[in-house]
Amino acid sequence: MLMKNIKENKIQIYSVFFFLFLWQIISQYIINDPLILPSVSDVIKAFFELSGSIPIDIAVSLLHLSTGLFFALIIGIPIGALMGWYRSADQFFNPIIEMLRPIPPLAWIPFAIIWFGLSDYSAGFIILIGALFPILTNTYTGFRNTPLVLVEAAKVLGCKKNINLIKYIALPSSFPYILSGIRISIGIGWMCVVAAEMFGLDNYGFGNVGVGNMLWQYYALHMMDRVALYMLILGVIGILMDRLLKHAEANLLKWKKGTNIRQI
C-alpha cells in the first residue's frame, strides 16, 4: 500500500527534491548572499532554532483564519443562496457585491484598524474580506444551477414552499459548489494571513505571534532565512489544508462519483 503510494507519487516527490536542489545550488554558488537569497540549509537551521515557537504561530494564524472563515460562511452562504433563488435579491445585492469585490483585502487594513484596533479581530476581518467572495459566488452559482426538473419533481411530491425547496433541493444540489467555494475561500483566506497579521496583535494573550506576524518581524530584523522559513510554513500549511479538504470533499460527495471526467 505504502509502496504503491510512493510509486504513484514518484514524480511529485522528485519535483520537490528538484526544487530544493535548484534553490540550494543557486543560493550557494550563484548568489552567495543570505540576505538576497538564503539557502535551503540556512532555512533548515532557522527551523531548528525556532521549532519551539512555530506551532503556536501556526495555531494563532489558524485561529485568525477560522474567525474570518466563520463569518465569511455565515454571511456568504445565505446571501449567495438568496441571490441564486430570488431574482429581486440578485438584483439588489449584485451591484453592491460587484463594487466591493475588486477592492483587495489589503485596502481594508486601515479601516480594520480603525474599527477593531490592533486586535485579532482586525486580522479576522481582513481574512473575512478575502474569503467572503469565493464562497458567496460559488453558493450563488450552485443555486442557479439547480436542475429545474428536481424542483418540479419536489413540487409534485408536495414540497411547495420556497423555504422547503431551498432546504431539500437547492441547498443539497448546490453542495458540491459550496464545498469547493469553501476550499477556495480557505486558500485565499490563508493568503491573506500575511496581510492580516502585518501589525502586532495580541488578544489571545500569546504575545506577538502568528505566521504572518513573525514574517514581518524578522523582515524588520533583516533575518531573511527566517522570513523564508515562515514563507515555506505558509506554503506547506496551505497545501496540507487543500489536500485535507479535497479528501473530505471526495468523501462527502460520494453520491457524485463517476459523473465527472477522469484525468488522462
Added chain:
Amino acid sequence: MYQLQLKNISKTFKRNSKKQLVLDNINLNVKKSEFIAIVGPSGCGKTTLLRIIMGLEHPSKGSIKLDDKNIKEANSALGMVFQEFSLLGWRTVLENVTFGLEMKKLKKEEQMKIAEEYIRLVVLDDFKEHYPCELSGGMKQRVAVARALATNPQVLLMDEPFGALDAQTRNTLQTELIKIWRKTRKTVIFITHNIEEAIFLAQRIVILSKIPSTVERIVENKLPYPRDKLAPDFIELKCDITKHFYDSKDK
C-alpha cells in the same frame, strides 16, 4: 362519473412578443383506473398538456377538474414521472422514495414501511441503499415510479418515462408497468410518441394533431392484457393508427 375532466383546454405561449397557440380546445374525460395514452407528433404539446394537468403550468383557457374540484397547482392527488431522470442525487433509492412521505410528515417507521413496499413493487430490493449515480437508466425510472406511487396519488401522470431507455429495457418496464397498474388500479395518463408502446399499454389512445394540437381521434383498445406485440390484431391496430398518423401529417 368521470374522475378527471379536461374542459376546453387551450394554451398560448408568448415568445419574442409572438403568440403561438400550442393546445387548441382539448377535451378529455378519464374514468377511474383507466389507462390512457396520449400520442402525437413531437413538438405537438403533449408534455405541455400533462404539465397543465399536473398543475405545473396554467392553461390559457379552460379548466381541469379532479373529482369535480378544480386543480390550480401541484396537487398530491396526482403523481408524476418525468421524461428526464429526476431522482435526487444526494439521496439513496430508499430516501428518494420516502421524500414525498417526509413532506406529508408521516412517522419514520411508516415511511420505511411504505417505501419498502413500493421498492419491492418495482423489484429494486437489492438497491435500496444505492445512490442514483450507481443505477442504470431503467432502474432510475423504476425508482421514479416507486417514488410517485408511494404518496398514493389517485392519478399517475407519465411523461415519456421510457423514452431515454434502450428497446429491451423499455419492453421490460412496459410489462412491469402493466403489472403495477393492474395491482394498484391507479388511473394512468401516459405520454409517448411511440404508437406501439401506446397500444401495448393503454385502454384508450388519444391522438393529438400537430400544432396547434386538437384531439384528432380517440381509439378504444380492447385487446386483452397481457398484450402480445406480434399478435395479428395488435399489428392491425398499429397499422391503422400509423396510417392515420401519416395521413393527417400529409394534409
